[in-house]
Amino acid sequence: MMQAAAVYPFAECLAQGEALAAALGIPALPVEVHRFPDGESRVRLHPPARTAILLRPLNDPNARLIELLLAASALRDGGAARVILVAPYLGYMRQDMAFRPGEAVSQRVIGNLIAAHFDGLITVDPHLHRVSSLAEVARGIPALSISAAPVLSAELAPGLDPRTVLVGPDSESRPWVESIASPLGLDVLVGEKVRHGDRAVRIELPGKEALHGRPAILVDDVISSGTTLIECARILRAAGATSVEAVATHGLARMQDLQRIAAAGVFRVRTTDSITAHPGSIPLAPILAQALRRQQWF
Numbered sequence: 051m052m053q054a055a056a057v058y059p060f061a062e063c064l065a066q067g068e069a070l071a072a073a074l075g076i077p078a079l080p081v082e083v084h085r086f087p088d089g090e091s092r093v094r095l096h097p098p099a100r101t102a103i104l105l106r107p108l109n110d111p112n113a114r115l116i117e118l119l120l121a122a123s124a125l126r127d128g129g130a131a132r133v134i135l136v137a138p139y140l141g142y143m144r145q146d147m148a149f150r151p152g153e154a155v156s157q158r159v160i161g162n163l164i165a166a167h168f169d170g171l172i173t174v175d176p177h178l179h180r181v182s183s184l185a186e187v188a189r190g191i192p193a194l195s196i197s198a199a200p201v202l203s204a205e206l207a208p209g210l211d212p213r214t215v216l217v218g219p220d221s222e223s224r225p226w227v228e229s230i231a232s233p234l235g236l237d238v239l240v241g242e243k244v245r246h247g248d249r250a251v252r253i254e255l256p257g258k259e260a261l262h263g264r265p266a267i268l269v270d271d272v273i274s275s276g277t278t279l280i281e282c283a284r285i286l287r288a289a290g291a292t293s294v295e296a297v298a299t300h301g302l303a304r305m306q307d308l309q310r311i312a313a314a315g316v317f318r319v320r321t322t323d324s325i326t327a328h329p330g331s332i333p334l335a336p337i338l339a340q341a342l343r344r345q346q347w348f
Contacts, residue, residue: 052097052098052099052129053076053077053097053098053099053100054076054101054348055099055102055103056077056079056099056101056102056103057070057071057077057078057103057136058078058080058102058103058104058105058121058125059078059080059081059105059106060080060081060083060105060114060117061080061081062106062107062326063107063327064078065323066105066138066334066335067080067105070105070136070338070339072335073335073336074342076099077099079096079099081093081104082094082095091116091117093117093121093124094124095121095124098124098128098130099125099130100129100130101130101134101347101348102130102133103134103136103348104118104121104122104133104135104136104168105137105138106118106135106136106137107139107324108137108140108141108142109139109141109302109325111142111160115160115163118135119163119167122168123167132347132348133167133169134169134171134172135164135168135171135172136172136173136338136342137172137173138174138334139302139325140171140173141160142159142160143157143160143178143187144157145157146178146179146181147180157181161186161187161189164188164191165188165190165191165193168188168191169191169192170191170193170194170345171191171192171194172193172196172341172342172345173196174197174198174300174324175196175299176195177271178195179222196337196338198299198322198324198337199226200337201332201333201334201336201337202297202299202332203230203233203234205332206230206234206267207233207234210234210236211264211265212235212236213265214237214266214267215236215237215238215260215264215265215291216237216266216267216269217241217255217261217267217268217282218238218269218270219240219243219253219268219270220240220241220253221240221242223269223270223271224240226271227269230297237260239255239256239257239260241253241254241255241256241285242254242256243278253278253281253282255282255285255286258285258289259289261286261289261290261291262289262290262291263292265291265292265293265294266286266293266294267294267296268282268283268286268294268295268296268297268316269296269297269298270296270298271299272298272299272300272302273300273302273303273307273311274302274303274307275307276303276308279296279311279314279319280310280316283311283315283316284314293317294316295316295318295319295320296318296319296320297319297320298319298320298321299321299322300324300325301319301321301322301325301326301331302325303319320332
């Protein structure tokens with residue numbers, strides 16, 4: 051007899067898939083992937099459920115998207131009536147316009163691809179700086195962007211020094227930083243960022259004199275190369291902050307980047323498990339399960 055609903059995680063997010071399935075009270079059925087010597091993949095899922103929740107973060111998206119589409123097709127061929135994509139990190143969102151002639155608008159391309167193969171999409175804190183909602187990206191299907199702010203606030207709360215200042219790197223971060231600071235009753239400073247390349251960033255921080263003698267926590271949606279954090283940490287230290295740490299939704303940084311961040315004086319970096327589950331990562335399963343229930347998708 052076919053399952054009513056199940057979570058189908060890929061191997062790299064098996065722990066997150068099991069946590070999400072437990073929160074929903076349904077099975078977690080891992081996706082099996084075999085890679086042939088020529089680079090092709092064979093995907094196998096069993097047994098199918100009427101509502102199938104495919105879980106996979108879309109960092110390294112060039113390698114992962116094809117297997118995701120194969121999995122969605124296999125589920126439909128097996129009888130799934132509804133296939134939902136839960137991509138806690140959704141790649142290709144930064145290129146939301148053609149900044150120079152000849153560039154593809156990758157956000158639109160990937161959004162259309164997802165909408166053509168899935169019946170719904172949930173992601174967390176996507177890079178949506180020039181569109182008002184995720185529905186504009188994945189047109190024609192229910193598409194839900196949820197905020198990690200509540201779980202980040204809860205993570206910061208224990209033992210927090212009330213003099214702490216939350217710092218956002220640029221004006222686009224202000225609403226998000228304030229949503230984390232508000233339940234904690236913390237002050238906020240927001241910088242002005244000028245990016246000259248992937249690893250070339252200049253930050254200005256109006257009001258930085260307020261940091262003197264106070265702890266500072268840098269808040270961002272994504273930690274990638276760490277360049278922004280390093281530049282912000284330099285400014286915060288020079289302004290007299292007693293300590294500097296960082297918290298973000300998505301941790302894309304490589305080990306060498308994390309080492310550079312630590313060397314810049316950021317004593318701790320905390321991220322959610324949107325991309326990988328590691329000791330100390332902040333679990334997203336509770337808010338993902340809540341979002342799935344709210345949509346009544348199973």
